[in-house]
Amino acid sequence: MTVSGARGMFSAYAPILVVAALLALTPLATSANTVLNAMVLALLVALAGQGWNILGGYGGQFSFGHAAFFGTGAYGTALLQARYGLNAYVAFAAAIGAGAAVGAAIGFLSFRSGLRGSYFALVTLAFAEVFRIVANASPFTGGAAGTLLKLDVAPGNFQFASRAIFFWIALALVTLVLILTRAIERSRFGAYLVAIRENESAAQALGIDTFKVKLQAITLSAAVTAAAGAFYAQYFLYVNADIAYGAAVSVEALLAPIIGGLGTAFGPLIGTLALHGLAEGAKALTGRIPGIDVALYGALVVLVIAFAPKGLRGLAARLGRGLSTRWAS
């Protein structure tokens, strides 16, 4: 490899490792379960958002129904263990596969019919709702009561007494997807995905099989979001239809990257940390006024869309450029 190539690799991946290393220190700074719990949840939302970002941020295909993948991951791992007695790790991997399969199926049907923009968004929303209603009604999934996993704390069961372990595993997953996303950015697949986002006709004219690329993107996107769902079920040892397939999941998955920065590797993580930090801070300051976090989410979305359409990531880059030109002059 050339020197410049090695330097490119370093500047591409080093920030990811630095951020991951810093975040990994969190459990050493605090042993408070509430903090760790909030951090695990934030990382799960970040992971779901990272999945959404592959399809929506890079590929420009806005899904309103990523709950379909999150929920399939959650129910997949729960049902395979509770009903079939599978090992937790095997169930986890299989649940990711199931989420990817659901993604491929929804993608095949939507993209084959040429659905774009708001039509694609509505169809994904409808799919997620169908999953939610079926999961809520079917005895197989435990109906409205949901599915409970047996508490049996042992590393072999993917159950740990310490929340720190869950935190580190969630962080490892987020880091893995950060690296994956960066690798996509630097690949032909990534270039094709962005080309489709920018202009699908021009992409076709340049020889891109847009159907195939979108199908690969939604499959990968669904797999990542399903991993978040599977981890969720493993962490709480419980899942029901509203948690797994509820519209709130779909909204969180798309909010994080939009706030943080669409189509950037760090966008979902930055967005989630900003949103959750703000929500937790507001709850602490206002003495837990019900719904204050949701109201703040709304306000932040409006502010970001109005003043920083490229998200916090883009805003930071803009401020950085502004400062450096001021120093230079």
Place this chain on the structure above:
Amino acid sequence: MSAPLLSVQNASKRFGGVLAVDSVSLTINAGGITGLIGPNGAGKTTLFTLISGFERPTSGRIAFQGVDIGALAPHKRAALGVARTFQIVQPFAGLTVRENIAVGAHLRHARRDEALAKAEAVSERVGLADRLNAPASGLTIAGRKRLELARALATEPTLLLLDEVLAGLNPSEVRDVIPIIQDIRRGGVTVLMVEHVMQAVMSLCETVFVLAQGRIIAEGSPSAITKDANVIEAYLGHGAAKRLAARDVAHG
């Protein structure tokens, strides 16, 4: 004898009640620059969309290097070596010039660094080398036309379809782009161009097809075409050829 590079046989395209392309047949051999001209609404761009695959012909056959490509999707035709530019430029606005061209280069180069290197080489051929890191959205219309050309060229086509790459350019910009098209031809790429800028058609094309109301009404060298009675009538109206001839006689 080998098959012609492009052979269109009795191709028609109907949009509802409008017959945009009416049993057009034309043959293009490898090498050279062929022009496709005609009044507005003649069906030139529609014929391009049929050849590049964005629309399927209602009837007729389109063969590229002897292979029927009439039913293939656009990306498959691009892979075979048919590239097109768009009359209304379609840049990837959020990407840099380099990234735009690299998307085209990726068709033959899977590796990112190879595609970026290819993009640089192509940018020099079309005169965009100094704008490689500029966002495509920041280019002037002349720059966007060059970018359109560069992206198509980066796919390493055998046949390049240029849809009015000179439209909207001022005369000095047109003079700048003409040598680029000549250079592309010298590089072994066959060019079929729709063009309204007659100065360019006259200086670039060896053969010109004239399309009017969906039909080919004339074919020949640029100088022969401009004297063709059918062509004059198509552009200037019924009886124009006769009036012009009469005026020429009167003015001796």
